[in-house]
Amino acid sequence: MLAAAPAHARSAHARIARMTLPTGTMTGVTVDLDWPAAATEGALRLRADRVDAPDLGYRFTALDWRCVLRRDGWSGWHCDGPAMTRAGTMRLRMDLTDTGMNAMLTRGASSIRVQRGDGRGDATQVDLTAIPIAWLRGLVAKAWPAGQMKSGAGDARLAVTTPGDDLRITGPIALHDVGIDTPDGTIAAQGLDAKLDLDMMLGATDRVALRGRLGGGELLFGTAYFALAGRMGELSIDAEQRGDCCWRIPHFDWRDDGVLQTSGKATFGPDAALRTLQADIRSSDLAGLKAPYLTGWLGAAGLDDLAVRGALDARVDLGEQGLHAVDARVTGVDVDDPKGRFAFHDLEGDVRYSSDVPVESALRWTSGHVYGLDFGASTLPMRSEAGRIAFAQPVDVPMLGGYLRFDHLAVQPAHADAGASAEFGLDVQNLDIGQLAKALGLPAFTGQLSGRIPSAHYASQQLVFDGGLSMALFGGKLDVSALSMERPFGVAPTLSADIAFDDLDLESLTGVLGFGSITGKLDGYLNGLRLVDWQPVAFNAHLRTDKHAGTRQRISQRAVQDLSSVGDSSFAGGLQAKLIGLFDDFAYSAIGIDCRLADEVCEMDGLSARGTNSFTIVEGGGIPWLTVVGINRRVDWPTLVERLVAVGKGDTKPVVN
Incomplete structure (x- = not known):
């Protein structure tokens, strides 16, 4: 013109x-x-x-x-x-x-320069300098429509050609402090830096190849969270898409300074959700792997403080219906929860799983503990078939002078719309209750713990036990039933159970608890017990003495004092109440106390009612006649716990009316 x-x-x-x-x-x-x-x-x-x-x-x-x-x-x-x-x-x-x-x-400071001709043939040269990353949204949208470029800047020197009906863009790209996300929040990044070589072909089949270094920020992909601050990894990735759906990655490779090497291939659905994945994973330094690569998964499981050391070599095959195969080998692995929930030492061996072909493997350790309960060396022979991995034979685990025997254990990985689940049977044989009490910080109980759980089921973070446990304790018997747990290794674990006991020797029991001295036998139950983060929030307790021929029923002055202190109680008996301090112990005919805990309040009761707000705890049985009466049916639970602690320390004073 x-x-x-x-x-x-x-x-x-x-x-x-x-x-x-x-x-x-x-x-x-x-x-x-x-x-x-x-x-x-x-x-x-x-x-x-x-x-x-x-x-x-x-x-x-x-x-x-x-x-x-x-x-x-x-x-x-x-x-x-x-x-x-x-x-x-x-x-x-x-x-x-x-x-x-x-x-x-x-x-x-931002510029876009476009050059065409002057001996460049059909190529158009595009130089981008310090451009806001948002300016690249159109280019990114060609390959990733859902990607939203939020922050950061970039440089690039791109050659644009049009071979046939396609558009090809090649050249180096440098990205600085990049932030991106998607509308559904499943993919996000912040503070990422990259130096990459791009080769992108857009046409009937879109193809993208990236080679270079990436890191320096945070990346979220589904449930996977990667903290790459201060780290730069080597990235190689090829991706392609036919038509408008869907992307597949025939090859990817990521290397991070010996901490992690992984390569494989993947496919995605229309919503960019991962559909299939085959990956080889190798780490010679699991301690170094945790912070940048494992914190997301561990945090979701309530294990963000987990310490792990050793080496891992694994192959993972994830299909559209869930996990298809795993072949993992661990060497010299230690796993330790700083919160004391569990630990495994010197883990060696392999774990193999297949959804169709039978495979066998074995894993062993030298020692460990669960909630402070030490266990010894054991080997787990495993066989996988029909989409489950299970013990190939019963497994004994030494613990507390006895052993745990797993009759069977089978794990079903997550598949389709169903989550992961597990099922096992357990025999508990001759565990030393003294060692158990010491490990749990309890008074020095004695006896043995034995029992059988024919089957237990774990799914959706809930562990439910069939059958129960029985303990030979203080010359009597204690049975645990209706046992279940929620989030056993997660945040705020919850335990529910019913506990019944029969013919416990009170002299032995009160001696261990520091509760004065009471002779006789005790029956009762603790039903509807519920612990949250190992603190009781609900139960219904019912305690009664049980007369046995030839068994004396006596209660010491100290025990009377402790009962009156704990239960907002008083003595009754006229002149005898005034002289009660002159005697060391007393005969009784019955002792009974109830507590129904809810909302941090214990609704108290005893042998019989003595008015609208009082009840009998100890009924006398001779001269001097002694009756201990509870004078408050509603007792604040934290206050009651403080009194029980004081009783154990001997810091109580008698209440005499």
């Missing part, structure tokens, strides 16, 4: 519906030129309703560019001036020759 203008022309005006550029289009274009006669330069004004370069990621509306137009040699033109858009003011410089074009758009 300019070359055709007559030499005497002073002005020109043109309206163009659509202009096609090497990297995009302009629509609604108006061009005005004012070139005075005999002048060496003119004023050019170009307006466009819209400028689109979708493959490079920039789009402007209401463009208004004013520049001074000058000749550059015989056939060249140069124009440089401000360009205003609704997004703000920039500066646009353009050089045109009969062989090519050179244009640069700048805003502050």
Whole structure:
């Protein structure tokens, strides 16, 4: 248009519906030129309703560019001036020759430069300098429509070609402090840095290849969280998509300084959700692997403080219906929960799982503990078939002078819409209750713990036991039934159980508890017991002495004192109440106390009611006649616990009315 203008022309005006550029289009274009006669330069004004370069990621509306137009040699033109858009003011410089074009758009430190021709063949060179990462949203959307570019900046030197009907973009990219996410929040990144070589082909089949280094920030992918601050890994990835769906990765490789090496392939669904994955994973330093790569999964399981050491070599095959196969080998692995919930030492061996083909493996350890209960060396022979992994034979685990025998154990990994589950049977034989009490910080109980759990089931973070446990304790018997746990190794674990006891020897029991001295036998139950984070929040306790021929029933002055202190109680008996301090012990006919705990209040009761707010705890059985009466049916649970602790320390005083 300019070359055709007559030499005497002073002005020109043109309206163009659509202009096609090497990297995009302009629509609604108006061009005005004012070139005075005999002048060496003119004023050019170009307006466009819209400028689109979708493959490079920039789009402007209401463009208004004013520049001074000058000749550059015989056939060249140069124009440089401000360009205003609704997004703000920039500066646009353009050089045109009969062989090519050179244009640069700048805003502050950011610039986009486009060069075409001048010996470059069909290639268009695009240089991006310090551009806001949001300017790349169009380019990213070609490969990832759901990706939202939030923050950061980038540099690139890209070659754009159009082989056939395709568009190819190649060249180095540098990204700085990048933040991205998706509308559903399943993928997000913050503070990422990268230096990558890009090779992207867009057409009937889209292909993307990236090679380079990535790290320096945080990355979330589904339930996987990676903390890469201060780390840079080597990335190699190839991806392709036919039509509009769906992306597949025929090859990926990630290497992080010996901490982690992983490679494999993957496919994704229409919503970018992972559909299949085959990966080889190797780490010679599990301690170094934890912080950058495992914190997300461990945190979700309530194990964020877990300490782990050793080496891992694994192959994982995840199918559309869930886990298809695992072949993992561990060497010299120690796992230790600083909260004291569990530990395993010197783990060696392999774990193999297959959803179809039978496979065998074995895992062993030298020692460990669960909630302070030490156990010894054991080997777990395993066999996987029909989508389950199970013990190939019963397994004995030495513990507390006895042993645990797992008759069977089978694990069903998550598949389709069902979560992971497990089922096992357990025999408990001759565990030393003295060692158990010491490990749990309890008084020095004595006896043996034995029992059988025919079957226990774990699913959805809930462990439910069939059968029960029986203890030979204080010359009597204690049975545990209706036992279940929620989040056993997670946050705020919960335990529920019913406990019944029969013919416990009170002299032995009170001696251990430091509760004065009471002789006789005790029956009762603790039903509906519920512990949250190992603290009782609910139960229904019922305690009664049980008369046996030939068994004396006596209660010491100290025990009377302790009972009265704990239960808001008083003595009754007229003159005998005033003389009660003169005797060391007393005969009784019955002792009984109840407590129903709810909302941190114990609803108290005893042998019989003695008015609207009092009840009998100890009924006398001789001279001097002694009766201990509870005078408060509602007792604050924390206060009651403080009193029990004081009783154990001997810090109680008698209450005599």
